Structure formats: C-alpha cells, structure tokens
Amino acid sequence: MTGAHREVRRKGTVLPPEDLRELLNLSVFLEQHNEPAALLGPDGQQIPLPVEVYEVLVQVVGAMRRRRAVTIAPVEQCLTTQQAADLLGISRPTLIKLVEQGQLPCEKPSGSRHRRLLLSDVLDYQERRRAERGAILSELVRDAEEDGLYEPTAEAYMNAVEEARAARTSEG
Structure with a gap:
C-alpha cells in the first residue's frame, strides 16, 4: 500500500x-x-x-x-470549511459566502475563529440545491415545450440524422 x-x-x-x-x-x-x-x-x-x-x-x-x-461518516460529524467545500464541489471562499449569507449554518468553537459545519447541514444544503436545480430545469423544459422547441419537423430530424452520419463517416 x-x-x-x-x-x-x-x-x-x-x-x-x-x-x-x-x-x-x-x-x-x-x-x-x-x-x-x-x-x-x-x-x-x-x-x-x-x-x-x-x-x-x-x-x-x-x-x-x-x-x-x-x-462513511456519522451525520453529526463536524466538518471544516475546506471539507464542506470539497464535499459540495465548491471553493472554500464560496462556502464562506454561503455561511455569511445564512444559507449554511455553522458553529464556532469557543475561543476559536474557525468555523465548523455539521455534515447533516451540508447534506441538507446539497439536497436543497439539487431540488432547486431540478425545478429550474423542469421550468426550462416546460417553457421550451410551450414554445414548440421540442417538436422538430420530420425534415429537421432527417437533416440532423444525415449530419450525424456524415460526421461519423468523416471521423472513421
């Protein structure tokens, strides 16, 4: 090892x-x-x-x-700001902004300037963001459907298939 x-x-x-x-x-x-x-x-x-x-x-x-x-960690585990940022896939400064905006709760141990976040709070935030993104995506799809963007004509479909075939042939 x-x-x-x-x-x-x-x-x-x-x-x-x-x-x-x-x-x-x-x-x-x-x-x-x-x-x-x-x-x-x-x-x-x-x-x-x-x-x-x-x-x-x-x-x-x-x-x-x-x-x-x-x-594998218990949900009551405390994370450093860097660990929380890594888990969320964001930078540490971005995480600090989220904490300062009140979007993520944190604790400061007495006598320390360091912040600690509960894993459960970070996972809750991650789930809220996932749900928000899903709702926004659903709204975009609904708008596109209402505008007729998901109803290609048969001619447009055939043109796209021909373009894809031509691109694949030129690659091979």
Missing part, C-alpha cells in the same frame, strides 16, 4: 481498488439480488446483514465501481 493510499485511509476515505474485477463481480452479484445477503466469517459462521447495512454496501460498491473514493 502506498503512503498516499495509507493517508487517505486514515482520514476515513477508501479509494477503489486499482483492479476492479473483484468489485465488478460483487456489483453484478448485488444487482442480481434484491434481498440483503449474509456475512460469512472466516470460521464459516453466517449472520444476516440488516437491510440498512446492505443498502450502504450497495451504494459503496456502486460508487467504487465508478472509481470514486468513499467516506
């Missing part, structure tokens, strides 16, 4: 394996079964996985299959 990989593990994040074959086999197994499995110990002892644990396993395997690192 490399030093960098060891460091990531210490922080609670696990990177996907370099060789995904075993992970893909596990992913296929999980996709083929709807019911929670059992955990088999090295001594042969079996114990059924609770549904909640099984669902976490499915999500972890799915993320790692897409070559994403995974961190």
